[in-house]
Amino acid sequence: MRNFFNAPNLFLICFMLITGIPSQGQDAKVQEFQKQLETALENHNYGKASFLSYEIAKIFVSRNDVSNAIKYFSQSASYGNKGEEPMLVYLAYQRLGVTYMDRKNNSKALHSFQKALKVAREMGKKEFISDGLIDVAVNYALLNRHKRSIGHLEEALALAIQIENEPMERTCCELLAEYHQLLGNDHKAVEYTAMIDKINDQKISEQKSGEQLKELAEKVEEADAEIDKTNSLLNRQSQELRRAEDNLLAVKYSLEATEGLLKSKEDSLSTAREISKNQRLQIDLLNKDKAISEMQIKEQEARLEHAAMVRNFIILAVLLAGSLVFVLIASYRKKIEANKEIDRKNQKINSSINYAKRIQEAMLHTSDLRDDLIPDSFILFRPRDTVSGDFYFISEIKSWYDPDVVIAAVDCTGHGIPGAFMSMIGMNSLNQIISQGEAHSDQILTTLNKTVNAALQQEATGNKDGMDVALCIYRKEKGIIEFSGAKNPLVYVQNNELFQIKGDVHPIGGLRKSKKKGDLKKTFKKHIVQIDQPTMIYLFSDGYQDQFGGEEGAKFMSKRFKKLLLEIHQKPVSDQKRILEETLEAWKGQTKQTDDILVMGIRLDNTMET
Structure with a gap:
């Protein structure tokens, strides 16, 4: 099919989109456009049909004829999909969302903005994606769903930083501060307000540099x-x-x-x-x-x-x-x-x-969520550089009574900025997988592996980056822990005895070929641990045990690390964290930190429940 957006038509489109149509002769113009629309449909020129429907809808908007405006905007989106004109589809859905907002129909407005966002993602235009995320976030807020708004605004902020769009950064920070304030997250509101001040200070600093x-x-x-x-x-x-x-x-x-x-x-x-x-x-x-x-x-x-x-x-x-x-x-x-x-x-x-670093810290789960789901726990998180390739993940899976809790310690390829990029992919992927209803540890890792392969296009590019994961699901009602690991183990202590369950030998990401050429085959085992007595579990990356130090400048090693965990497991979790930090500093001495360090400790005791 011939593309409607050739050079002459593109000039006409840009001129009409910018200048609009004079108020005089609008009825004649609508009739003329409708005749051209019929001709375009007869010739199966859906790109031109989409454009003409869009122009007719704009005329009805200027005349406050909302019903006809909605009708023709919807037609424009439909014809644009048939004619493979994503820009017109995006514009039609975006204007349709604005029209519904004017009528206070926020549910339909949200649906239209979500469609516009989807098209923007397919086009890969970061500025359109960021605008679409803001539109969706504002409509969630109008529907009193501020938690959903925050996730979209954080993604929009990350894109605005990438394209160095200062006004968009400021808008995202202002909305995030406002919505966190409404949700009672005062410390997050203060954090984003400080980011606004920093953006303003940076602009003033640039002016001073000019002087x-x-x-x-x-x-x-x-x-x-x-x-x-x-x-x-x-x-x-x-x-x-x-x-x-x-x-x-x-x-x-x-x-x-x-x-x-x-x-x-x-x-x-x-x-x-x-x-x-x-x-x-x-x-x-x-x-x-x-x-x-x-x-x-x-x-x-x-x-x-x-x-x-x-x-x-x-x-x-x-x-x-x-x-x-x-x-x-x-x-x-x-x-x-x-x-x-x-x-x-x-x-x-x-x-x-x-x-x-601030964006990565914002995406990591806060202590409030940890206190609600696993109150008797600690997290020792120490990046080697400003940002980290290690990250921890805590989420809940809704059930009839107490929610099941997903806990993961993840070690991504590399550290610093490359590792941080991988950690962003890992966090977003886990959130998406949990939100889609995956409820078993082995299924979560299998889906995560496919998601990372797709995100990095590893089958096409041969990219081998990935992550090592130790993931548990604590099912409180059943009194068990499900564990699956990609190279990383689970260590737990019961009755003063330390046990270790090894993870599978292959990591998340990278390519594992089976005997059949091109067939990706990577699965993970699910292990069950009964929590019928007081139990201390530990999830960690390899950063702590690989740290160089001591008198001979050697690694700390896994054996010494597990011995230390067994010695401190009965102490309060705050004391355990302090001892781990002091031991690390004494071992490291003047040696630089070798890798990102992450250790998670959780005390579980179903016997105390009534």
Whole structure:
């Protein structure tokens, strides 16, 4: 099918979308568009039909004819889907949502905005996706479903940060602060209010930087003026030297004339010697005067040569000094600009990493949720860098009585920013899997593996990144724990005896080929632990036991780690966390932290329930 958005039609679309249609002659324009719509449908030109329906709907909106506007916006979306014109489909659903909002029909508005968001995701346009997430979040809020709003706003904020859209960042933070305040999450409201202040402060800082650059430019201009002044002084001195040279030449010419005169006198004296011996003394005297004059001339020439050497030396020294000053000033300017550029880049990088840390911390579950679901527990979470490739996950699966609790400790490939990206994929995937109703530990890991494979396109790209997971489901009503592991184990202590259940040998993500070519085959086992007595369970990544330290600079190792857990398992959970931290610091000493560290400890005791 021919695409309706060729160059002439695209120009017409942009012009009409921007300018609209004048109020005069709207009835005639609607009739004309409807005839063109019939022709387009007869020719199966659904792209043009979608555009014409959209324009007719806009006219009805301007006339407050809401029913017809809704009808034609809906037609525009339908025809756009047939004609494979996602931009028109997105615009139709978006305007349809706005129209329903004007009629206070927030449920239908939400449904339309969700469709627009879906199309934006298919197009991959981050700015449209962020706008769509905000529209959906606002409508959830209008329906008093503020918790649903927050998730969409957090995703919109992350996209706004990626595309560096400052107004959109500010809007997301303002709405998040408002909705957290309504939900009673005062500390989160304060956190997002602080983020708004930081965005404003950053803008003020950029303005100040501009003023400082202007002041530096003025100082550079003053330095240039001083250089010009110095050059002018050097020019004047050079002119004076040239005048001195001219004077010396004049003296030389005068001496040459004197020499000619003396020679003439000598000739006269020779003639006179034959005439009179009495004049011989006068001739001898004149000869002596001549010798003296010659000596004076030689001395004068020597002085002229010396003066010329001094003059040339001074000129050369001045030129060298000027060149050196020019090079030093240019080098100094370049060094200042390079240092400023490095500082700006470092500040921007550090700001982005700290922002990523706040986003990651916001996505990790809060202590309030942990206190509600597993109150007698601790989490030791220590990223190696600002952001972490390890993360912990706590969620609930609704049941008739007490909810079942999903607990996971996850170690993603890498650490720092690459690990943080993987952790974002893992958190979002687990939330989606739990919300879709997966309720068994082995099924959750199997679905998570497929989700990671799809998200990283690993079958096509050969990407091998993934994550090691230890995941439990605590079923309080049944008094059991379900456990499944991807490489990471479950450690638990009952009756002063430590037990370990190993995870499966393959991780989440990466490719595992079966004998049949192209067949992905990766499953996980489900293990059951009875909680019929006081039990302490531990989930962890490999960061703690892989930490280098001690007197010989060796790893802490799994054996020493499990021995420590057995020694402290009966202590209160707060004391267990403190002991683990103190032991780690003593072992590590001056050695740098090797990897991200995560240890979770949960005390379960169904025997105390009545």
